[in-house]
Amino acid sequence: MKQTIFTLLLITCIGLISCRKTSNDPNITQYDQTQIQNYISANGLTGMKRDVSNGDTSGIYYQILSQGSTTGAPLDYPDSVAFVLTVKSFDGKYVNTDTLNLAHFDGLLGHISFGGPVLGFTKGLQSAIHDIIKYRGTRARLLIPSRVAYGVNGVGTGSSSNTGTRILGNQCLDYYINVVSNVTAYDDYLIRDYMKRNNLSGYTPIDTVNKSNRGWGLTYKVITPGTGTDVLSDASSFTANYTGKYLNDVVFGSTATDAGTTGTTNLSSFTIASIVPGVQEALKGQKAGAVVSMLIPSRLGYGKAGTTGIGGNVTLHFDFTIGTVTNP
Numbered sequence: 566m567k568q569t570i571f572t573l574l575l576i577t578c579i580g581l582i583s584c585r586k587t588s589n590d591p592n593i594t595q596y597d598q599t600q601i602q603n604y605i606s607a608n609g610l611t612g613m614k615r616d617v618s619n620g621d622t623s624g625i626y627y628q629i630l631s632q633g634s635t636t637g638a639p640l641d642y643p644d645s646v647a648f649v650l651t652v653k654s655f656d657g658k659y660v661n662t663d664t665l666n667l668a669h670f671d672g673l674l675g676h677i678s679f680g681g682p683v684l685g686f687t688k689g690l691q692s693a694i695h696d697i698i699k700y701r702g703t704r705a706r707l708l709i710p711s712r713v714a715y716g717v718n719g720v721g722t723g724s725s726s727n728t729g730t731r732i733l734g735n736q737c738l739d740y741y742i743n744v745v746s747n748v749t750a751y752d753d754y755l756i757r758d759y760m761k762r763n764n765l766s767g768y769t770p771i772d773t774v775n776k777s778n779r780g781w782g783l784t785y786k787v788i789t790p791g792t793g794t795d796v797l798s799d800a801s802s803f804t805a806n807y808t809g810k811y812l813n814d815v816v817f818g819s820t821a822t823d824a825g826t827t828g829t830t831n832l833s834s835f836t837i838a839s840i841v842p843g844v845q846e847a848l849k850g851q852k853a854g855a856v857v858s859m860l861i862p863s864r865l866g867y868g869k870a871g872t873t874g875i876g877g878n879v880t881l882h883f884d885f886t887i888g889t890v891t892n893p
Contacts (some may be wrong), residue, residue, distance in 0.1 A: 572631070593735075597624050597710035600737045604655050604708065608851045614706065618696040625693055626712040633702025633746055638698055640744075642675035643662040647869070647878060648694070657723070659732045664743075665755070665813045670811040671869035687738070689713030694744060702746035709738045748869070748878055752862035756784055759812045759860065768860065771846070783843045785859040791852025795890040797837060798849060804832035804888035812860075812880055832888040841866050844883055856889045 605613055605626070605886040627868040634846040640646060654807040661668055670677060670686065677826040689709035698705050709718075715738065721731030732738070743752045760768065768786040794866050797803060809818040821832050837845050843865030847857050863869070 567689065567831065571755075573709065577743050578653065593712050594624060595708075596735070597712055598736055599711065600655060601626055601708050604737065604739070613706075616693070616697055623689070623692060623696070623713065623814045625689060625697065626708040627693065627697050628706045628855070629698075630706060630741075631704040633700040637700070640674055640695060640701070642673070645672065646674045646677075646701070647671040647745040647748050648742055649878075650690075650740055650746065652738055652740050654732045656733065656735040656736055656740055658728050660729065663813070665811045666815070666879055669871075669876045671877045676721045679688075681856050682824040687714045689738070690740065690742070697743070698744055704741070704743045707742060708739075708741040709740065711735045711737050714738045714861065716859075717815075745873070745878075752864070752880050755812055756860045756862065759882070760784075761881075768858070783813050783846050783859060783861060784863055785847040785857060787851070787855060787857055789854065789856035791855030791887060793853030793887075793890055795892050797836055797850065797851050797887070797890055800893065801890055801892050802834065802836045802849075803853075804834050804890070806832055809883045810882045812882060814882075817875060841881075843881075844885070847883075848885060848887070851887055853887050853890050854876075857887075858882075858884045 601624070604610075610628075612628045613623065613626045614628065614678045616623045616627060620797075633768075648670050648728060649664045650670075651662045651664060654669070673693060674691065677694070678688040678697040679686075679687050690707070692713065693705075693707050693709065697707070711734070715732050715734070717734045718736040719732045719736060721727070723730045725731070725733055759765070765786075768784045771782050795801070806820045808816060808820070810816050837849065840848075841861065842860030843859060846865070847854075847859040847861075851857060859882070861881045862881065863880055866879065866881045867875050867877070871879060875881075
């Protein structure tokens with residue numbers, strides 16, 4: 566009886582081990598190929614091509630959705646590149662469609678696989694931009710094999726049943742990627758699209774580079790004019806209620822998170838110099854009691870570096886209600 570139980574346990578262990586591919590498994594290439602072919606079939610995908618740029622070795626499948634300009638030199642690893650993306654694992658347990666916050670990259674092409682603010686920055690993505698996408702302004706869909714994604718170990722935290730925090734081992738990835746040709750123009754597109762989707766009107770666009778009011782840069786609206794006597798300037802300190810949101814309307818900061826409550830008796834304190842450039846520009850010249858709404862391009866927010874919890878190249882929506890203004 567004991568021998569029978571031991572034999573069954575041994576067979577079970579061998580079965581479990583054999584089901585798990587390893588990075589040294591000579592069949593991992595075929596395993597990924599089967600995953601991708603099954604995924605294409607199950608999702609009715611058409612127009613997907615296999616990457617043959619380096620002798621058909623990457624195993625990546627792709628579809629160019631919109632071709633960027635090919636007049637310049639193709640992207641090389643020392644070049645700076647900016648992109649936004651969505652990514653999901655083939656098993657559907659990891660999905661990131663947050664292109665308005667953390668699914669951004671702005672840096673050297675050769676540094677993409679060093680990591681990023683989302684789990685989806687991989688060696689396969691890096692090589693696909695270099696070998697397949699090649700030009701800024703190109704949008705594409707990429708199916709990346711697990712061996713050039715996160716391999717046998719996967720990435721993230723939590724158990725295998727977690728959704729949204731972990732990519733399991735041997736999971737191929739499905740990307741939509743937009744390699745941005747001009748971050749300023751992309752910010753402008755996002756702001757205009759946000760205004761259209763939310764039926765916003767009465768906002769004034771300010772060209773913060775040339776001051777020619779050409780329709781990009783800071784875009785703001787004074788909802789309620791101030792009635793105080795002191796005017797906000799570079800040297801001012803002030804109190805205010807505020808809300809900061811991404812352009813998907815998810816709130817990332819507010820008076821409530823700063824002070825625990827909202828209301829005129831629970832204002833947060835600021836100096837003009839302590840806030841991001843876009844907010845500075847919108848608030849200077851305002852008085853106590855003013856209510857100002859502003860849409861801020863990334864270069865006037867937290868730039869390509871971002872800040873804690875906010876990705877690089879992220880456009881923002883702020884609403885401020887000024888409580889008091891103090892000038893030296």
